[in-house]
Amino acid sequence: METILFPAVDLGVIAPMFTIFTWASVLLLVDVFLIPSDSKRFTGYLALAGVLATGIVTLMIQVGRAVGPGTSIPSFSGMVVLDSFGLTITWIFLIIAAITIAISINYLPQHNIELGEFYPLILFATGGMILLGQSTNLIMIFLGIELLSITLYILTAFFYPRFTSEEAGMKYLLLGAFAAGFFVYGIALIYGGAGTVDLLEIGAFIAAQPAVVPGVLPSPEVSLVMIGGGLVLVAFGFKVALVPFHMWTPDVYEGSPTPVAAFMSVGTKGAAFSALLRVLLIGLPGLQVFWVPVLGALAAVTMIVGNIGALQQTNVKRMLAYSSIGHAGYILLGIMAANERGTEGFLFYILAYALANLGAFAVLIALEKRGEMAWSLDDFAGLWRRQPMLALAMAIFMISLAGVHPPQAFLASSWSLRRRGKVGRGRWC
């Protein structure tokens, strides 16, 4: 009998997601058994406590393992890694989850959809996002994306039995499953070419091959990896709503409960982009000559369509959806920079974008709570006289989303633009 070698397992590497998944599973049962249906608010508080506990564990890991720039502790046969990028994005996800839960606690009972399952589902989705931020293996990235997506399908349709919500859930699910098909086939082709699904090994495989240049037919193996990479890119395009894979976004945002739309807009983007970042920078840096122009074109089209589309909308949620499409284009520029400062700019941008976007959605929720109909842009006319504070907050968030002011959003977007300039001089010309 062949002896089986066990991989070295370092539970510290997965401690944050371990905590949040355990908490979510236990919370699901606690909610069913212990919490009466008229006090589901308490489940929300417990979920917030779970996010807090995950934050404490993350902090302990960060301090205990002295994770700083340059640290990289792989574990589980190199499937997940503990590094400062992963931990930073974990922090951002935890902030997003906490804000989402906080704005849901009052929103759900007002709309008669207060079910305890909402909060564990948010925690599961956050766990999926953390997994995406830490994984360095295509299998793990696939699992993270699906974990996040499947919970989001359910959350999108949480307005049951409101029909538009179910429709949004259905559309999201059909397109998400379609994208998953592309993703798996892409992985299959990459595996066929490189013989591995580990990002580091894929990178090493491509580096060992003769350099790939446009115009010369690469070896069959490298071509397989390239086609597979293209399919994976299509799947990511669906998840982060890049043009031309963005059609679902406005419908899904409009149909889903507002806190879910808020969570989805920032969470999915952050998680999918951080995974894409690792795929491109660790797995496929050798094919940069191909993906830099493709991503550049996608980013340009996405920014144009997103921003022009937003101008035409009269529904606020649809407008925010188009704005999030436009932002996907900006984030893509940060990724294309493909260097350490590009990564920093990406993290910074995600944080600034998350805060501004969650803020805008929170204002919508606050308006709905005070009996305002915050669906159409016309409803905002004269808001200053009725709700001055909310009007001011909305104005600040909107301006911040537009990338003008306050300083952090401005800095982030100019940063990623400067990256673009660098890429332009370095590689295109």
Next chain:
Amino acid sequence: MLQDYVPILVMFLMSLFVPLFVITLSALLGPRRSTKRKLAPYESGMDPIGPAMRRFPVKFYVVAMLFILFDIETIFFFPYALVFRELGLYGLGVMGVFLVLLVVGFVYEWKKGALRWE
């Protein structure tokens, strides 16, 4: 080699030929005297009511959904069953975690009443 599959091809051809031969033979030779009773779907049963493509209760879908979820777990158990001696305590622990997660889902589903038929 592909030649290894020739017997399967022969079997396919045989299984195609024999039924066709029998059906043709009975169509050519057999007498055809149909009566009302013979034309009924079941010669000695109750008359079928309504079309076959009718809708059936949603409850079946719920059962189908739950079945899918708990059916798939076996694909993880089978490989484990093959090597569980070699994996020893470590494998037992890992599968234990897997099973605990399944049980969480099962308990939730039970408590929610998804298993109650009415």
Next chain:
Amino acid sequence: MVPISYYIMLSAALFTLGVLGVLIRRNAIVVFMSVELMLNAANLALVAFALQRGGIDGQVLVFFVITVAAAEVAVGLALLVAIFRNKRTADVDEVNQLHG
């Protein structure tokens, strides 16, 4: 032995059929089936490549793909039942109240 390239060609054909099915068919259940076809085409390719490479990464991924597909279908069926209770239809073209 059957050459690996045959499996890959078969899986590419199945994948294409699945994509076409998603794009052309209008019944949500048929669309689900087409997505399953895409995923299983990928599974076939993974297993074939794993055979060629002699590794098990591909086979392991197949397990996870099957599991994820089951979870997706379960959620999809639940949504479909909910929509059907509302609208009495499974046609994706009739499910179209959201547009801007």
